[in-house]
Amino acid sequence: METGELPVARHRHPAQAPVEMSIGPRRDLDSAPSTEQSAGRVVLVGGGPGADDLITVRGRRLLTQADVVVTDRLGATGLLDQLPQRTKIIDVGKTPGHHPVPQWEINEILVREAKEGQLVVRLKGGDPFVLGRGGEEMLHCAAHGIPVDVVPGVTSAISVPAAAGIPVTQRGITASFVMASAHEGPEHVLAAARSAAPDATLVLLMGVSHLDETARGLMAAGRSPQTPVAIIESGWTERQRTTTTTLESAAADARAAGVRPPAVVVIGEVVGVREELLALEALPG
Numbered sequence: 202m203e204t205g206e207l208p209v210a211r212h213r214h215p216a217q218a219p220v221e222m223s224i225g226p227r228r229d230l231d232s233a234p235s236t237e238q239s240a241g242r243v244v245l246v247g248g249g250p251g252a253d254d255l256i257t258v259r260g261r262r263l264l265t266q267a268d269v270v271v272t273d274r275l276g277a278t279g280l281l282d283q284l285p286q287r288t289k290i291i292d293v294g295k296t297p298g299h300h301p302v303p304q305w306e307i308n309e310i311l312v313r314e315a316k317e318g319q320l321v322v323r324l325k326g327g328d329p330f331v332l333g334r335g336g337e338e339m340l341h342c343a344a345h346g347i348p349v350d351v352v353p354g355v356t357s358a359i360s361v362p363a364a365a366g367i368p369v370t371q372r373g374i375t376a377s378f379v380m381a382s383a384h385e386g387p388e389h390v391l392a393a394a395r396s397a398a399p400d401a402t403l404v405l406l407m408g409v410s411h412l413d414e415t416a417r418g419l420m421a422a423g424r425s426p427q428t429p430v431a432i433i434e435s436g437w438t439e440r441q442r443t444t445t446t447t448l449e450s451a452a453a454d455a456r457a458a459g460v461r462p463p464a465v466v467v468i469g470e471v472v473g474v475r476e477e478l479l480a481l482e483a484l485p486g
Contacts, residue, residue: 241315241316241317241318241319241320241347241348242315242320242321242347242348242349242350243311243315243321243322243323243338243342243347243348243349243350244263244267244320244321244322244323244349244350244351244352245323245325245329245335245338245339245349245350245351245352246260246263246264246322246323246324246325246329246352246354247260247276247325247326247327247328247329247333247352247353247354247355247356248260248273248275248276248277248278248280248324248325248326248327248354249276249277249326249327249354249355249360249437250276250326250327250355250356250357250360250361250364250436250437251275251276251277251326251357251361251435251436251437251438252277252437252438253277253279253280254277255277255355255360255437256276256277256280256354257352257353257354257355259352260277260352260354261277261280263320263322263352264277264280264284264322264324265283265284265285266320267284267288267319267320267321267322268287268288268289268314268319268320268321269288269289269290269291269314269319269320269321269322270284270288270289270290270291270321270322270324271291271293271307271310271311271314271321271322271323271324272290272291272292272293272294272324273293273294273295273324273325273326274292274294274295274326275294275325275326275327275463276324276325276326276327276354277324278324281324289314289319291310291314293306293307293310304334304337307338308337308338308341308342311323311338311341311342311347312341312342312345312347315342315347316345316347323335323338325354326354326357327354327355327356327357327358328353328354328355328356329351329352329353329354330351330353331356331358331380331406332382332406332407335351339351357406357436357463357465358380358404358406358465359404360436360437361433361436361437361465362404362431362433362465362467362471364433364436364437364441365431365433365436365441365443365467365475366474366475366478366479367431367433367467367471367472367474367475368471368474369402369404369467369471370402370471371471371474374400374469374470374471374473374474375398375400375401375402375469375470375471376398377397377398377400377401377402378401378402378403378404378469379393379394379396379397379401379402379403379404380393380404380405380406381393381394381403381404381405381406382405382406382407382408383405383406383407383408383410383411383412383415383466384406384407384408384410384411385411386411386414386415387411387414387415387417387418387419390403390405390408390415390418390419391415391418391419391422394419394422394424395422400469400470401469402467402468402469402470402471403419403466403467403468403469404465404466404467404468405465405466405467405468406465407462407463408464408465408466409432409455409460409461409462409464409466410462412432412451412452412455412466413452416430416448416449416451416452419448419468420448420449424448424468425448426447426448426449427447427448427449428447428448428468428469428470429445429446429447429468429469429470429471429472429473430445430446430447430448430451430466430467430468430472431443431444431445431446431466431467431472431475432444432445432446432451432455432458432460432464432465432466432467433464433465433466433467434460434461434462434463434464435463435464436463436465443475444458444460445472445475445476448468451466
């Protein structure tokens, strides 16, 4: 989607200029950048879990200053309608089983636009470095001489359970949690569970499609079938919905409820905190 024409490129970085990597605080990103600072650069911005106002202050400011925004389908995408007309918006969003723009092409888009002297913001849901391929994009830009900055985002692995009233750690229940991708099946989840404390909370991203296999694998590995499970869909949006169940019933209950991605799956006794909270909120004042 394109909302306007690109402005004339202002400056180009010389081909022989050293690649500038700035992972950490940068004074020039904390204040309004000069033309020289804003040209020919890529910034990976974490857009947060869904609500537009959960993007960081720095991320929001850089978004408004961008010449080009390369955006996913998740995160603070509602902010795109508020950008200046001059901003070029390139939608590379993926849905489960449908990746119209492959990752290699996204990498090339970032390099191509930055080489035109543009300030390119790569807007990603959650945090760029939590299952967001931000590391791949950073390395590709650096390999092609493009300066890269990173603005962290609020990861859905913690914030979406919080939106449903579930802390991933809770004194007296567990002092640790493990996050894993279940996108390709249960292998990564089972490996993470093996290396975690027995009472650790498991937080699964992209876990809906393989929930049946994952649950069976965890039970075979020793997790109780009665372990509480919560599935939070579309966290921090008006479509947010939470389904609570147990490990042995999770897949069947998810099918019955019509659970759809994006969703975060929480496995562990901390799910009971939500039930306690709901009970307290139901008490008369």
